[in-house]
Amino acid sequence: MDASLLPPGPSRSAPATRPRECVVVRGGGVAAIVLGAGDAIAIRDGEGLQPAVVFAIDGEGRADSTVLGLEGPADAGLAEVLALGGEGSAQVAHALAARGIAPAAVTGHIVLAGGHSAQTQVALTARREVLVVVAAPGGPMAPDGQDAPTDIEVTVTRAPGNERPLPAPLAEPKLDLRVPAAEARAFRVKAGDYIQIIDVDGRQCSDFLAFDAAALEQGAEFGLDATTTRTLMGAAYPGPGLHSKYYDERQIPLVEVIRDTVGRHDTFALACSAKYYEDMGYPGHANCSDNFNAVLAPYGIRTRAGWPAINFFYNTAVDHTNALTMDEPWSRPGDYVLMKALTDLVCATSSCADDIDPANGWVPTDIHVRVYDGAESFSKGTAFRMNAAAEPRLTRESAFHPRLAQMTRSFVEYRGFWLPTCFTGEGPIAEYWACRETAAVMDLSPLRKFEVTGPDAELLLQRTVTRDMRKLAVGQVVYTALTYDHGGMIDDATIFRLAPANFRVVCGEEFTGAWLRDKAREWGLNAFVRSSTDQLHNIAVQGPLSREILAEVIWTGPTQPAIAELKWFRFAVARLGGPMGPALVVSRTGYTGELGYEIWCHPKDAGAVFDAVWAAGVPKGMKPLGLAALDMLRIEAGLVFAGYDFCDQTDPFEAGIGFAVAEKEEDFVGKAALMRRKASPARKMVGLRIEGNDAVGHGDPLYMGRAQVGVVTSATHSPILKGQIALARIDVAHGATGTQVEIGKLDGLKKRIGAEIVPFPHFDPQKTRVRA
Template sequence: MDASLLPPGPSPTAIPRERVVVRGGGMAALTLGAGDRMTVLDPEGLQPALVFVTETDAVEDWEGAGVETLPALLDQGGEGSAEVARLLAENGFAPASLAGRALLSRDGGAGATADVAARADVLVVVAAPGGPMSPDAQDAPTDLIVTVTRARGRGRPLPAPLAPPKLDVRVPAAEARAYTVKAGDYIQIIDVDGRQCADFLAFDAAALEKGEEFGLDAATTRTLMGAAYPGPGLYSKYYDERQLPLVEVIRDTVGRHDTFALACSAKYYEDMGYPGHANCTDNFNAVLAPLGIRERAGWPAINFFYNTAVDHTNAITMDEPWSRPGDYVLLRALTDLVCATSSCADDIDPANGWEPTDIHVRVYDGAENFSKGIAFRMSADAEPRLTRESAFHQSLAAHTRNFVEYRGFWLPTCFTGEGPIAEYWACREKAAVMDLSPLRKFEVTGPDAEILLQRTVTRDMRKLAVGQVVYTALCYDHGGMIDDATVFRLSPTNFRVVCGEEFTGAWLRTKAAEWGLNVHVRASTDQLHNIAVQGPLSRDILSEVIWTGPTQPAITELKWFRFAVARLGGPTGPALVVSRTGYTGELGFEIWCHPKDGKALFDAVWAAGAPKGMKPLGLSALDMLRIEAGLVFAGYDFCDQTDPYEAGIGFAVAEKDEDFVGKAALARRKANPARKLVGLVIEGNDAVGHGDPLFVGRAQVGDVTSATRSPILKAQIALARIDVAHAATDTAIEIGKLDGHRKRIGAQIAPFPHFDPQKTKVRS
C-alpha cells in the first residue's frame, strides 16, 4: 500500500509514516529523530536530489561534498524555499552551515530511491534542483517524494507553522478548548493524525460583553452562500443569525465537512446504548461556562473534517473523514471572536476512523498574508496542492475579481464591465485572450518515445511530423476514455502531451515500465503556462509581437495543428512555442512560455490586441464557444465509461496496424454502437444542464452532456448522448425536469457541431 494512503480500520497512528512532496526546482525541510528513516523517490526519472543536514554525525553513512550550496539554491526562490529559510532562521541555523550531498543523480530512472537514516535529532533539507525550462526544451525539474518512517514509539510531528503563531493550542482527543481571536487574525485548525473531526464554534466577542450570544449559524450561512460548506474564494464566509459574517475561509486542504448537523451530544450516545459517553456538546459547555455562555443540549457547530452527506433518500449518512495527517482549515476572524474547538469524542462509528485523536489550533497575526486556496488532488493518492495562480493571474486580475478554482488554479469566470456575452462576441468577431495554464503537460522523451505513444494513443504517431500537433484520445482496455490530448512532436524522439488529467502522465509511465521501454515521461505543467489568442484578428495581433527564426514558419504561415518555436518581440526576447490550436471553433493560437515570462507575454499581446477590440475571455464565455463548436469536455461529454465514438471524436481513432491499448474494444464498440453524441436545439428558454435525462415517451433514451444559450444561433443548444435508435437528425425528443416526467422540455436532434461544421474558420 502507498504510504500516503490511510488503511481502513482503527489506529491511524499505528503506521508512523509521513509523505512530503518536494516540488521540481524547489525544496522542503523536515526533522528526523534517532531511528527515523527517510526515503527519497524520483517517480519520473532524471531528477537529481540534494540533501542538506544541520549535523552530519546525526546521519548514518554520511558522505558529503561537491554539491551546490544551500544559499545558492535558496536564492533561486523555488517552491518551498521561503518556508525553508524561515524554518532555519527560527532554529538558529545559517543556510551555509548545512552540509550537503547528492542523494540521487541526474541520470536516474523512474522509481529511483535512496535512504537517509538518523542517529540523532537532525533538521534535513531536501532539494529537487533545476532551472527554468525553455518552452522548446524538455528538461523540466520534477517532483521528488519523501517518505519518513518514524521509529516505533515516536509520535507524528505537527506540520511546520505557516508563520510565527500567536497561539499554539493542543486539543487532546475527546476534549475541547476555548480561546479568543482578534479581528483580522487567522485560525488554523489542524487534524494531527488524520480522520479526526473537529467541531468549531465562534461568537461575536463584543456582543458577548453586552450579554448577547451571536454565534455561527449554519442555516443562515447555507442560505446566503448557496453551498453546503463555503470554500475559499468570493463566497467563503460563515455568518451568525443577524446575517453578519464572523469568519472567512482562507484555505481548506480537505474540501469535505459538515455544516448541517449538531456536534455530538449526550443524547446521541444514550440512544446508541452508551450513557455517560464523552461528547463534544458537554465538552463545549464545560469550556464556555467560565465565559458566561449558556449551556445547550446540542451545539450547532461547524464540523470540520466530518464526512457526512445527504443521500438520494434524504437520509444523513457518514463514513470515515477524508482528512489526512496534517490537513487543515485556515480561517480569518472578521471581528473579535470567542472561539471553541473540540476533538470529536465519537469512537462508536466511522466518524473519527473509530479512534479519536488530537486536534491542534494555531492563531496567526492578521499582518500575515496567506494565499487563498483549496487543496486539489489530481488522483486519490496524490498529495494535496493549494490553488495557485498562473503566470497571467495578476494581469487578468486587473480586469476582474471573478475567479474560481479550476484543476488547481484560479481562473476567471468573466470580466468586470464586459461579461460573458461581450467576451463571446469579441472572440467570434474580433479576438479574445484566455488563460489555459491548468492544462497538464508531459515531456515524453527517449529512443522509445514514439513506440510508447503509438501503443497508448488512438492516433498514428508514426505519421506525425516534427512541428505537427495532433488531437487524440487515450483509452483503457475496455475502450473507455482516460483523457483526450494534443500531442506535439518536437523531434524524432521527443513529444509533448498536453491534456487535462495528471493521471495521464502516471499511466503513460506505468505502461512504459510494463513494456520495458527506454522512455521518460516527465511533468512540465509548472514550467509551461499558456494563453490562447482566438478570433478572426488573432493572426494579425500575434504577427505584431511574435518573432520566428528563418527556419521556422512565421505566424502568417503557421498551418492548422502546427507549431513554431518563437520569441517575443524579436530574436533576443523570451522563448515561446506558438501552436495553431484552440478550443473555440475560431481561427486561433496558443502561446506557451515559462511562467517567469508570463507577464511580459500578456502585456505585449494586450498592447497589440486591445486597440483592435480584443477582450479577455473567461470560463463562462468559453463554455458557450466550445459547445457551439462541438468540442468535448472531460467529466461532461466523456468519462471512463465513454468510448471516443460515443464522445463524438471517433475521427481521432486511427486505422493503424499496430496494437494499442483499447484497440480490440474500440473495434467491437464501433461495429456495435449503442449511443451517439448528438446536437440538440431546445424549445423555449427553460434552463437545461448536464445530466438532464432525454425521453421518448416514458422511456429514457439518453442524457444531456453540456448545454448553453447560443448567442449566434439565438437558441438554447446542447450536446447529448443518446441511444442510436433515436439519434437521427430532426428526431423530436423531450428533456425531463423535476422527476423527469412532471416537466418536459421539447428538443430536436440537430447537426453536430452546431457552429461551422466544416471548420472553415479554424482552417482559415
C-alpha cells in the same frame, strides 16, 4: 480524556490503515523534515532524471550528513539552493532561522545524480534527531526545451514510539494550542487574525464555534449559523474563493475560509451530544456539546444540550433517499482549514469524542489550533489531488493571474488553479462576441503538460494513444484520445512533436502522465514522461483578428514559419518582439472553433507576453475571456469536455471524437475494445436544439415517452444561434437527425422540455473559420 468515560467494545488501538507520511518536494524546490532516532526516509524520483540533494542538520545546528549514513565530501551548498527561490524556500529559510542556523554554513550530498530511470529511490535512516532538507534542484525550462525540474517524493517511516511532528507553522504563531482527544478548548481571536484548525493524526473531526466578542460583552450571543451561511453562500459549506464566508443569524460574516486541504466537512447536524450516546446505549460518554458548555461558561455563554457547530473534517452527506449518511473523514495527518476572523471573536474548538462509529475512524485523536497575526499574508486555496492516494497541493495562481486579477475578482478553482469565470464590466456575452467578431485572450495554464522523450518515446505513444504517431511530423500537433483496455476514455490530448524522439503531451488530467509512465515501465521502454506544467504556462488568443494581432508581437527565425504562414495544428518556436525577446512556442490550436493560437512561455515571461498581446489587441477590440464564455464557444463548436462529454465509461465514438481513432496496424491500449464498440455501437453523440428558455444542464435525462434513452452532456444558450443548444449522448436507435425527444426535469416525468436532434457542431460545421 478519562478512559472510564468511554464504552467498552470498539478497539482502542489505531487501525493499521492510518495514512502514510509523505512530503512532496516540488521540482526546483525544497522541503524540510524533522526525523527522530531510528526514523527512515525513502527519497523517490517518480518521473526519472531529476537530481535530489540532502542536507542534514543536527541538534547543535551543524551540517552533519553522517547522521543519515552519508559519507564523503559534501557536493552542494544550501545557500545556493535557497537562492533559486523554488517552492518551499521561504518555509525552509524560516525553519532554519528559528533554529539560528545560517544556510551558508550548511552543505549536503547529492543522493540522486539525475541520470536514473523513473521510480529510482534511495533509503536513509537517522541515527539521532536531525532536521533534513531535501532539494529537487533545477532551473527554468525553455518553452522548446524538455528539461523541466520535477517532483521528488519523500516517504517517512517513524520508529516505534516516535511521534509524527506537526506540520511547520505557516508563520510565527500568536497561539499554539493543543486540543487533546475528546476534549475542547476556547480562545479569543482579534479581527484580522488567522485561525488554523489542524487534524494532527488524520480522520479526526473537529467542531468549531465562533461568537461576536463585542456582542457577548453586551450580553447577546451571535455565533456561526449554518442555515444562514448555506443560504447566502449557495453551498453546503463555504470554501476558499468567492463563496468563502460563515455568517451569524444577523447575516453578518464572522470568519472567511482562506485555505482548505480537505474540502469535505459537515454543516448538517449538531455537535455530538449526551443524548446521541444515550440513545446508542452509551450513557455518560464524553461528548462535544458538554465539552463546549464547560469551556464557554467563563465567557457567559449559555449551555445547550446540543451545539449547532461547523464540524470540520466530518464526512457527512445527504443521499438520494434524503438520508443523512456518514463515513470516515477524508482528512489526513496535517490537513487543515485556515480562516480569517472578520471581527473580534470568542472561539471554541473540539476534538470529537465519537469512537462508536466511523466519524473519527473509530479512534479519537488530537486537534491542534494555531492563530497567526493579521499582518501575515496567505494565498487562498483548496486541495488538488491527482488521485485519491496523491499528496495535496493548494490552488495555484498561474503566471498570468496578476494581470487578470486587475480585471476581475470572479475566480473559480479549476484543476488546481484559479481561473476567471468572467470579467468586471464586460460579462460572458460581451466576451463571447469579442471572440466571434474580433479577438479574445484567455488563460489556459491549468492544462497539464508532459515531456515525453527518449529512444522509445514514439513507441510509447504509438501504444497508448489512438492516433498514428508515426505520421506526426516535427512541428505538427495532433488531437488524440487515450483509452483504458475496455475502451473507456482516460483523457483527450494534443501532442506536439518537437524532434524525432521528443514529444509534448498537453491534456487535462494530471493522472495521464502517471499512466503513461506506468506503461513505459510495464513494457520496459526507454522513455521518460516528465511533468512540465509548472514550467510552461499558456494563453490562447482566439478570434478573426488573432493572426493580425500576433503578427505584430511574435518574431520567428528564418527556419520557422511566420505567424501568417503557420498552418492549422502546426507550431513554431518563436520569440516575443524580436530575436532577443523571451522564448515562446506558438501553436495554431484552440478550443473555440475560431481562428486562433496558443502561446506557451515560461512563467517568468508571462507578464511580458500578456502585456504585449494586450497592447496589440485592445485597439482591435480584444477582450479577456472567462470560463463562462468559453463554455458557449466550445459547445457551439462541438468540442468535448472531460467529465461532461466523456469519462471512463464512454469511448471516443460515443464522445463524438471517433475521427481521433486511427486505423493503425500496431496494437494500442483499448484497440480491441474500440474496434468491437465501433462495429456494434450502443450510443452516439448528437446535437440538440431545445425549445423555450427553461434551463437545461449536464446530466438531464432524454426521454422517448416514458423510457430514458439518453442524457444531456453539455448545454448552453447560444448567442449567435439565439436559442438553447446541447450536446447529448443517446441510444443509436433514436439518434437520427430530426428525431423529437424530451428533456426530463424534476423527476423526469413531471416536467418535459421538447428538443430536436440536429447535426453538430451547431456552428460552422465545416470548420471554415478555424481553418481560415
